[in-house]
Amino acid sequence: MTKTRPMAWGGALLYPLVLLLLVGGAFRSPNLYGLGALLAGGLLIGVLRRSPVWALVLTLLGAVSMVAVGGPAESPGRFLPFLTADLVLGYLVADRSRRVSVTAAVLSSLVQVVTAFAFMSGADHQLAVAMIAVLLLGTCCLGGLLFRERREHSVALRTQAVAEAVTAERLRIARELHDMVAHSIGIIAIQAGVGSRVIETQPAEAREALRAIEATSRETLSGLRRTLVALRQADPQSGAGAPLGPAPGLADLERLAVATTDAGVLVELRWAGERRQLPGDIDLSAYRIVQEALTNVVRHAGTGHCRVTVDYGAEELSVEVLDEGRGVPGTAGSGFGITGMRERVSLLHGRFSAEPRPEGGFRVAARLPLPEPVVARAGSR
Template sequence: MTPPPADPRTLARMTGILAARPLPARSQAFDLLLAGTLCMTAGFLSLAQVRLAGVLAFGMLVPLIWRRTRPELTFFAVSSVAVLQWLSDTQLMAGNVGLLIALYAISVYGEVRYSRIALGVGGLGVLMATARYYGNSDWRQQVTMMVALGALVFGVWAIGERRRTRGLYVAQLEERAAQLERDRDRESKLAVSNERTRIAREIHDVVAHGLSIMIVQADGGLYAADASPEQAKKALATIGDTGRASLTEMRKMLGLLKQDEQLELDPDQPRPQPGVSSLPELVENVRQAGLAVDYEVTGRPRDLPALLGLTAYRIVQEGLTNTLKHAGPGARTSVRLDFGREMLTVVVSDDGRGAGVAPSSDPGHGLVGMRQRASISGGTVSAGPKPGGGYEVIARLPYHLTGGEQ
């Protein structure tokens, strides 16, 4: 597979990543062994040819020990020795293989700009070598040697450049895979955090609603204890039933919070998911708490996605809880669900005296919580006093943003 070309900024960044990686001990040992082997063979062959040639050969071969860690410095050192060879008119020798290895090293491990400079230096060396060592030859032989040496230099550089590009491509894939893994972990933690926040809001709704009913019943039972013992007993029974139901639901949600930090959001795991079908039971419980509630459904009822049904249920529950807290004695409340063509409209209104305090009594979980729930489903919530007295909450929840019409 041929790696796609990368832009210069990506090449520079990935080259920096590769250069920053520590060199394995095995690679260091290989470079030392390579330089030693070349010194023992090509170096001593050159030394047998001419003593100066042997010295120059060792000067070209010993720097290869640092060909990966210091590729630019290695190429500069080897090239400098080659210039000394040219100035001293020393013939080509076996140690000149160090030039090709240094050129290959800088094309693989060096920066891109230095690699291209090294190719230019190699081309200049071909011209200098042809002029020095084949200047007295026939022009055809000069051209042949120039082409041959140029092809050798360019071929070594091209092989190294290809290996560098492939290495950068692999490093880029590794970095991308690592980034995707980090993103996955971050999204997983965020999902767990969101789930815990949702459960905390559910616990608030359960506790606030249950306690509101229990407080109203307790006050009513205390008032009727002497005059109407039967009514007081009924209030106490309602308190017990409400407390047990709220405790059962809260235990389910607390069980979710007790899971470990690596909580996996299993779609099959049970969740407390009341919906629109649970609203009549909710309204009946509030009625038993002493609040007069009218419940009305208009339009053609339909099956709703779980999230939309839960949102509608919690908005009604929060609205009735606020009415219990703030509307005052004798207040009447109405809950209306309008199944329109494109959205479900939920209206909770009362004629009590608590219009001024309901929206701001609990800004963290009251109206703000309703709006957060509605926004998740793509809907809106508006709330405020009604003309003539009372308070009204209106939620508009579209169908199509939550799965469409069933």
């Protein structure tokens, strides 16, 4: 910026010198005379970027001076210097407030019309030149206005995109925290209840319940720490924190089943199809769906058994959680857990259902489409 300022005002000083050379006889033809004055306006680009108002004042003064002293009175080519002022006015309309733009346009048009009637000979020439000057000025103003509206529209679109991205990220974080914490707190609450009931009569079971509470608490804290570190690392100004652990996936279902069994619900885990590496978003979403479904079974089903089936298909991954309890009353359409599962599946363009079974119990099912590269790799093994 320090280097730009001398260059800008240096061009502003050279501009009148070039106009003096033109007035002194560098070009005798009125058209070449006006064209030279028009090209001389390029010296004001630095001023234009810093102060369009001053650039407009300089070009108007220069154009009036050139018209006043140059060429035959009947030659319209004398008015070419005003085209520089029109172009500057278009830039000003695109860059400055509407009040400044309107004021500059009115004053510029008055200067050009008055100059045309003052220095042109013949009423016909005066009227024709004035009309052409106003039309050129209006065209440049319209171009500046269109550019301004297009820029404002682009800014509005970017603002909307940023707002949507922030909202999507907030929803993603909310789903992660809900899925992570709700399951763990549910297990902790059940184990704490078991421990409080048997602490006097069965101290060994009470100790097992406390161990389960400790293990679940540590795992939840670890997950929360990973989430917070990920949020901090999203800020480029923040330093690197603790190393991020791997996100959970279907490979962790056995451990999840053990934790749910410790909470009093025996989990029967079934695998179908060829188990293989999945994209991270699909792997994490499938795990979270199973985790939330098991949380609902522990909290609401009132049963001691459920079945989880994971099917690796050629084109989609199927996940199903069945129980034979009393269902999950009131959550099929309004609970945060069901809503979070449905949102995860929708983001992956899959299909989701959560509904009571006709024979009793509840069923949660999700079908997640697999991308083509994963299918290709699976078939080549």
